[in-house]
Amino acid sequence: MSIELPKEARSAAIASIERYFLEEHGERIGNMAAGALLNFFLADIGPAVYNLAVAQAQERMQARVADLDIELHAEAFTWWTQRKGKP
Template identity: 50%
Template sequence: MTIEITKGIRKEIIVSMQRYFEENMEEPIGNIAAEALLDFLLEELGPIVYNKAVSDVQERLQSRVMEVDIEVHEDEFQYWSKHDRKKKK
């Protein structure tokens, strides 16, 4: 699965990468090099981050689904116990 990002986000990432290189590296990075690096990172590392996010969401949803039974559980065969309690009053 290819990770797609919008042109606007892509431009913001490239600007951020260029700033990072200016402040932390010995040489700045140009637009073409930054775009190539971004493409590499998206293809090589993007799936790792994406899969981790999907896994985290699955765990969270599974936890919520398990809680549904607790939240909406109704005991069965309660008619007579309710009926008997009403008689005692």
């Protein structure tokens, strides 16, 4: 699966990579080099991050579904027990 960023997010990511290299390494990295590095990250590392996010979302959803029985459970056949003490 190919991970693609929206145009605005891609531009922001490239700018962030350029800033990182300048501030952390004192080196200028060009726009094309930063874009190529972003492409590498998205193609090679992105799927691992994506898969982890999906697994975490799945785990949270399964926990929520398991709680449905507790949250939405309604006792059946309680009319007679609720009626006790009433004339």
